[in-house]
Amino acid sequence: MDVTINPETGTLIREGVDSILNPFCEYAVEMGLDLKRRYSDIETVAISMGPSQARTALMRCLEMGVDRAILLADMKFAGSDTWATAFTLAETIRTMEGDFDLILVGKQAIDGDTAQVGPELSEILGIPQIMYAVGVELIGNKKKVRVKREIETGNEIVEVKLPGLISLSKGPMIRSVSSFKEILDARKKELRVVTAPELNINENELGLKGSFTQVVKIFPPQVKKTGMVIDSSEPQGAAKKLIGFLKERKFV
Amino acid sequence: MLSWSNGKIMHEITSEIVPHVDLKGIRCIEDYSEICQDYSPYLCDESKLAHQGAQYLFFPTNEGELSAIFKEMPKRDVTVTISGARTGLVGGAVPYGGAIVSLERFDKILGLRYDTHSKEWLVKAECGVTIRDLNNWAMKKTFPGLSESGSAETKAFLEKYKESQTTYFYPPDPTEMGAALGGTVSTNASGARTYRYGATRNWVRWIRIMLASGEVLEIPRGKYFATPAGEFIIIDSAGNETIVAMPKYTMPLTKNAAGIFSAPNMDLIDLFIGSEGIFGAITEIEVALQKWQNPISIVQFFPSDDKALDFVITLRKEKSIRPEFIEFYSSHSLDLLRKKQKEDPKVVGMPPIPDYAKSAVFFDLQFNPESKDHDYSKLEEIVYRCGSTLAMSWAGYEQRDLERFKNFRHVLPETVNTIIAERKKKIPELYKLGTDLAVPDHALEEIWGFYKSILEEAGLEWVAFGHIGNNHIHINIIPRSLEEMKEGLSIYREFARKAVGLGGTISAEHGVGKIKKEFFSIMFSDKVLKEMKEVKNALDPGLMLNPGNMLDM
Numbered sequence: 001m002d003v004t005i006n007p008e009t010g011t012l013i014r015e016g017v018d019s020i021l022n023p024f025c026e027y028a029v030e031m032g033l034d035l036k037r038r039y040s041d042i043e044t045v046a047i048s049m050g051p052s053q054a055r056t057a058l059m060r061c062l063e064m065g066v067d068r069a070i071l072l073a074d075m076k077f078a079g080s081d082t083w084a085t086a087f088t089l090a091e092t093i094r095t096m097e098g099d100f101d102l103i104l105v106g107k108q109a110i111d112g113d114t115a116q117v118g119p120e121l122s123e124i125l126g127i128p129q130i131m132y133a134v135g136v137e138l139i140g141n142k143k144k145v146r147v148k149r150e151i152e153t154g155n156e157i158v159e160v161k162l163p164g165l166i167s168l169s170k171g172p173m174i175r176s177v178s179s180f181k182e183i184l185d186a187r188k189k190e191l192r193v194v195t196a197p198e199l200n201i202n203e204n205e206l207g208l209k210g211s212f213t214q215v216v217k218i219f220p221p222q223v224k225k226t227g228m229v230i231d232s233s234e235p236q237g238a239a240k241k242l243i244g245f246l247k248e249r250k251f252v
Numbered sequence: 253m254l255s256w257s258n259g260k261i262m263h264e265i266t267s268e269i270v271p272h273v274d275l276k277g278i279r280c281i282e283d284y285s286e287i288c289q290d291y292s293p294y295l296c297d298e299s300k301l302a303h304q305g306a307q308y309l310f311f312p313t314n315e316g317e318l319s320a321i322f323k324e325m326p327k328r329d330v331t332v333t334i335s336g337a338r339t340g341l342v343g344g345a346v347p348y349g350g351a352i353v354s355l356e357r358f359d360k361i362l363g364l365r366y367d368t369h370s371k372e373w374l375v376k377a378e379c380g381v382t383i384r385d386l387n388n389w390a391m392k393k394t395f396p397g398l399s400e401s402g403s404a405e406t407k408a409f410l411e412k413y414k415e416s417q418t419t420y421f422y423p424p425d426p427t428e429m430g431a432a433l434g435g436t437v438s439t440n441a442s443g444a445r446t447y448r449y450g451a452t453r454n455w456v457r458w459i460r461i462m463l464a465s466g467e468v469l470e471i472p473r474g475k476y477f478a479t480p481a482g483e484f485i486i487i488d489s490a491g492n493e494t495i496v497a498m499p500k501y502t503m504p505l506t507k508n509a510a511g512i513f514s515a516p517n518m519d520l521i522d523l524f525i526g527s528e529g530i531f532g533a534i535t536e537i538e539v540a541l542q543k544w545q546n547p548i549s550i551v552q553f554f555p556s557d558d559k560a561l562d563f564v565i566t567l568r569k570e571k572s573i574r575p576e577f578i579e580f581y582s583s584h585s586l587d588l589l590r591k592k593q594k595e596d597p598k599v600v601g602m603p604p605i606p607d608y609a610k611s612a613v614f615f616d617l618q619f620n621p622e623s624k625d626h627d628y629s630k631l632e633e634i635v636y637r638c639g640s641t642l643a644m645s646w647a648g649y650e651q652r653d654l655e656r657f658k659n660f661r662h663v664l665p666e667t668v669n670t671i672i673a674e675r676k677k678k679i680p681e682l683y684k685l686g687t688d689l690a691v692p693d694h695a696l697e698e699i700w701g702f703y704k705s706i707l708e709e710a711g712l713e714w715v716a717f718g719h720i721g722n723n724h725i726h727i728n729i730i731p732r733s734l735e736e737m738k739e740g741l742s743i744y745r746e747f748a749r750k751a752v753g754l755g756g757t758i759s760a761e762h763g764v765g766k767i768k769k770e771f772f773s774i775m776f777s778d779k780v781l782k783e784m785k786e787v788k789n790a791l792d793p794g795l796m797l798n799p800g801n802m803l804d805m
Contacts, residue, residue, distance in 0.1 A: 021649060059621065060650075174603050180550050180628070180647035187624050 019053035021060040028169030031136050032104050033065045039138065041066050045097060049077055049085055055191070062186035063178040069191045070096065076196040081210030086120035087210060091199050093125065101162045102145065107132055107169040115167075122165035130158050134170040144154025259715040264485040265476050266521060267467035273316035294335055296351050298428070299767055301343035306333070308351040315535055316766055318353065319466035322533075322796070325351055331799045334529045336435035337426040342627070342765025344439065344528050348800040355667040356380045358535060361395045363402065365409045366561060367457075373413060373420055374457055374581075375595035376538040379434025381486060386422050386433060420541035426761070427662065434534045439509065440526030442761045444661075446507055446579035449542065449722035451473045451761075453525045461524050464792040476520035484520055486791075495737065496790045499524070499783035502777065504752075507722040510759040510768070510775060511802075512784050520798035523787070528763055529798040531791040547576065548619035548649040549657035554638045557582050557716075560611040561700055563638040564620050566719050567615075568693065570771050571630055575615040577715035578721030582727075583610045585664055585715040592667050600663055611718070614661055619649050646709075670729045675732065682731055685740040688768070689751035690724035690760035702750050705726055706743055712736055724760040747775050766800045 015146040021029070029046065036042040046061035049072035058069040072088060080088065093100060094212070101121070110116035121131035135148035146159045150169055178186075196206055204210060228245065232238045246252045281287050287294065287309050295303040307330055312318045324331050331350030338345045358378035365374050375395070376388060389395045393414045399407060413420075424442040435441070437459065442451035449455070458472045467488055478484055482498040500512050524531060543653045552559040564578055581589070586605055593600045619626075632642050648657060663784040665686075672684045707714045707727070713736075718726035727747065729740040748758045748771045758771040772781065786802055790794070795805050 056621070173602075174597055176603055177646045177648060177653070179643050180548075180552075180645045181642040183548070183647050183649075184626055184628060184642070185625065190546065247578065 004037065019056055021057040022110055023171075024108060024110070024168060024169070025057070025061075026064075026106070027168040027176065028104035028106050028166075029064055029066060030171045030176060031133075031168055032102075035102075035138060036065070036138065039142065043046050045070065045100075047089060047097075048072070049080070049088055058191060059186060061190045062191065063183050064176060064185075065178075065182065068189055071191060071193050073193050074195040076206050079211060080206070081211035081216070082114050082116035082215040083120055083212050084205070084207060084210040086117045086124055087205060088199065088201065089117070090121050090124040091201050092194060093121075096194070097202060101142070103127075103163075103165040104136075105165065105167045107167045118165060118167040125163075125165070128160040128164045130160060130164065130188060131167045133166045134168075136166060141192040227248050260475075262476050263479045264363060264482070264487060265469055265471070266487045267469050270315045270319045270462075273314075273320045275320045278320065279311040279313075281306070290674040293338065295355060297338040297339050297343060297345045299343040299765070301346045303346045306347040306350065306352045310351060310353045311357055312353065312355070315460075315462060315468060316464055318355075318533065319468075321351065321353055322462060322464060322466040326794045327335060331796050333798055334438075334533050336380065336432035336438075337573075339426075339432055340435065340765060341762045342473045342759075342767040344763060344765040344798070344801055345435075346766060346800075347623070348717060348766070349676045350799065353533070355535070358434070359464060360396050361389065362400060362536060363406050364395060364413060364540075366412065367407070369608060370457075370540070370799060373541040374538050374584060375422070375541060376458070376536065376537040377433055378536055379432060379437075379534050381433045382429065383422065383426065383431050383436060384422070384429035384432060386539075387429070390420050390422055391544065407454040419544040421544045422455065422539060423542045424452045424455055426452075431788065433537055433539070436657055437525055438527065438529045438538055438761045439532050440550065440803055442507055442572050445718055446630065446761070447578055447719065448574065448576040451507060451509075453522065455539045455542075456521065456525055456537060458768065459521060459524060459534050459802060460536040461532040461534045464794060464796050466702065468535070468775055469532075471521045471524070473519055473521045473658055478516075478518050478520070480517070482518075484523070494790055496523075496787055497783070499780050501789065504690075504757045505692050506756050507719070507724055507760045508690070508757040509587070509688075509761050509763045510757050510772070511764070511780075512787060519759045526763075526766060528801045530788055530801050530803065531796065544647065545618045545692060546620060547616040547654065548647055549614070549616045549654050551581075551612050551614045551646040551657065551660070551802045552635060552642075553644045554611045554613065555608070557611045557700070557704070559639045560613050561697060561720075563613055563634060563640075564793065565696065566634045566638065567613075568633075568721070570630055570634060573617065573634075573775055575617055576720070576721070577615060579614040579661055580717055580720035580725055581612040581614065581664070583718035585717045586610070586612060588667055588715055589660075589664060592663065594618065602646065606644070607737055612655070614723075616654075618654060656755055657771070659719075664715070665726075666729065668715060671730055676731075681734060682737055685727075685729040685737070685744050686722075686745055687727040687744060688759045688762040689727075689747055690719075690722055691751050691754045691756035693723060695754040695756065696723045698753060699723070699747075699754060699756070700725065706746065710739055712743075712744060719760075722760065723756070745771070745774070764802045769802065769804060772802075794804060 032044045036044055044066045046058050046066045046069040048058050055071055056155055058071055064070055072092060075087060105118040119129055130147045132150045133147045134150055138145045139146050144159055144161050145164060147157060147166055149156050230238045230241050260731040261530050281291055287306055291309055294309055310321050312321060333352050334439050335345045335352050358380040360378045361378035363741060367374055398727040399410055423445055424436060424441060425445045426436055426443040434451050437456055440451050440453050449804055460470050462468050465488060478498055482500060484496045486494045486496060498518060499512055503514055554563060560580060567573060588607050589600060593604055603657055633763060635642055658760055668684060676682050699714055713730045716725050716790060718724060731737040731740050752758060758775045759768050788803055
């Protein structure tokens with residue numbers, strides 16, 4: 001079901017809408033797990049910031065095979081724009097997962113369609129970024145990545161030294177499916193909830209206060225109605241009207 | 253269920269007249285060539301059975317109009333075939349001449365109430381409402397038109413229903429959710445969820461049915477019961493009495509859609525549910541809803557067909573595990589799906605079926621994704637004893653996963669249909685031979701062994717799948733030639749005789765309609781068939797309604 005907008009309050013109506021892991025983020029998880037299958041010593045960690053829906057998304061990552069997860073959940077994070085989100089994520093990664101090698105993200109969100117968190121995150125962390133990847137290989141004794149990325153005219157192969165950040169724009173054609181064992185086991189894995197006081201960030205840089213942009217209003221685009229509707233309750237009259245319309249435009 | 257609220261059990265019922273309407277005002281197509289050209293869908297159903305023409309196609313919008321048609325047609329010596337959503341598989345809605353009467357405009361929701369006696373929510377609707385709409389409305393808690401047109405009492409119930417934290421749904425799930433409610437009641441439709449919830453019959457609490465006379469009976473469940481001699485007395489508005497004697501035979505102890513209901517002291521409502529429209533047209537229905545609980549769908553793979561059967565038999569005995577349905581994919585079915593995956597992976601919608609999988613059982617359990625305290629050790633143990641592990645499975649609980657798992661089940665018969673359609677291009681006489689036999693629990697292994705040995709020996713192409721929880725495995729024989737078709741037909745008859753011999757039925761869910769009558773003689777003696785025909789003669793002496801369905805008069 002599509003998310004609709006309440007025209008009075010300008011907020012998204014999420015009731016009755018299943019929240020799912022963002023498909024582009026799912027591609028990132030699939031890619032991480034694919035690398036893990038090829039190199040058994042890789043540890044995978046899923047990180048997300050958000051309310052209860054984010055916990056659902058992280059649980060899905062754990063079911064898919066990610067080793068553990070971190071959920072950034074605090075009212076102080078509420079209202080974060082992409083910058084505040086990237087800033088909070090970067091600080092979390094720095095303080096808690098400082099020895100990371102590779103960050104994989106989805107190319108964009110599918111609700112607000114923002115695509116800035118990935119690039120901003122790499123800028124804050126001071127690591128190279130490759131966007132719109134469709135294939136990733138570890139090379140040079142896992143010190144480098146070779147990435148196939150989409151560009152307007154085709155594909156491009158890029159290599160960078162790790163640590164780095166890659167955003168994914170494509171994944172497997174058919175979504176993977178977990179076994180019942182994986183679904184049950186996921187619930188026994190570590191899902192660490194991190195709150196604002198655990199991070200070394202000034203409160204002014206968190207949430208709405210730390211955001212450069214603010215959503216003032218959300219509204220549905222005005223639907224332009226084209227065409228003509230002919231009432232068919234009087235079939236003969238309706239047919240006459242239709243014929244008249246077609247004749248007028250010299251179609252018949 | 254002898255529980256009518258005022259405690260009075262009755263054997264007599266009086267039919268009532270409905271307001272008179274002039275036939276001229278009813279929408280009707282009288283030109284046969286126009287029916288063929290512009291209204292051809294009304295000439296067939298999902299069985300693809302060839303029709304025998306039609307003189308009229310009526311679209312009544314209310315009981316008054318329907319009654320006018322019923323009263324007029326005998327005067328013109330014209331029979332009537334009732335048409336719902338035409339999703340049936342045995343030609344019930346396919347006209348054999350006469351008038352087609354489409355009830356698609358009977359599409360309104362009429363009421364919602366909570367019954368304090370039975371402690372359940374009840375929805376009343378016209379017969380043309382689809383199962384899909386009914387379920388969507390029940391689950392989303394919005395019933396179109398009800399908050400405007402409903403009585404003050406209904407509006408109060410609607411508010412209460414909306415406030416409830418619980419989600420409700422209508423359990424009968426005949427796979428084809430586009431089916432009309434009236435059609436599903438007339439055929440006592442069932443499906444996968446029948447394993448847990450029973451067939452449509454279990455959920456119908458009240459009906460209005462228009463008899464061939466054009467008069468209407470209103471029948472709540474639990475009020476009108478047969479006399480000890482097995483009779484009902486129907487009195488028309490003029491005071492004329494008709495005595496209807498129920499056929500006397502023991503129904504199979506399985507899911508069953510063959511023949512007229514029969515039981516000692518039976519409820520009158522059960523005579524009409526599943527009678528395939530030969531006694532009247534059901535116009536309004538009240539059904540009960542059930543609490544919805546989040547499920548998880550599981551496809552558990554096994555190393556052989558026999559191990560899958562072992563699993564089903566053990567699972568059914570384990571009362572602490574309560575699946576809503578238990579479905580089977582035979583080894584050949586998985587092979588067919590693998591082939592389909594290679595051709596068009598998107599249609600199947602699942603990752604490649606693992607090589608180790610030689611059969612599978614598809615079922616679902618209640619599952620709360622938020623809970624951490626899951627104990628499925630009993631299931632794990634049973635799976636392990638049957639040569640598999642929970643790691644050798646697919647599972648999903650998100651709505652999109654529940655849908656794709658359901659599709660993975662649905663795509664199998666569709667694939668068979670596609671193969672047949674392809675072969676039909678070369679040999680037009682070919683059709684799919686799909687069994688609809690069910691046996692009692694104790695006979696599952698025996699019938700499976702019987703099916704398998706005969707089919708393997710014959711060297712035919714076949715797959716097996718379906719409602720194994722109800723011992724209702726669909727065998728689909730996919731003939732490659734007319735010889736194979738002939739052989740398949742004779743095997744089908746042999747299977748039917750075996751199933752009946754084991755206390756089963758020739759039609760567990762598809763019904764009899766115009767297609768499966770030949771198997772009737774396997775299941776019923778001449779005496780019982782005669783008794784069934786006597787019911788028809790009593791209720792529809794002019795033999796106007798749905799000629800060709802169920803009984804050859």
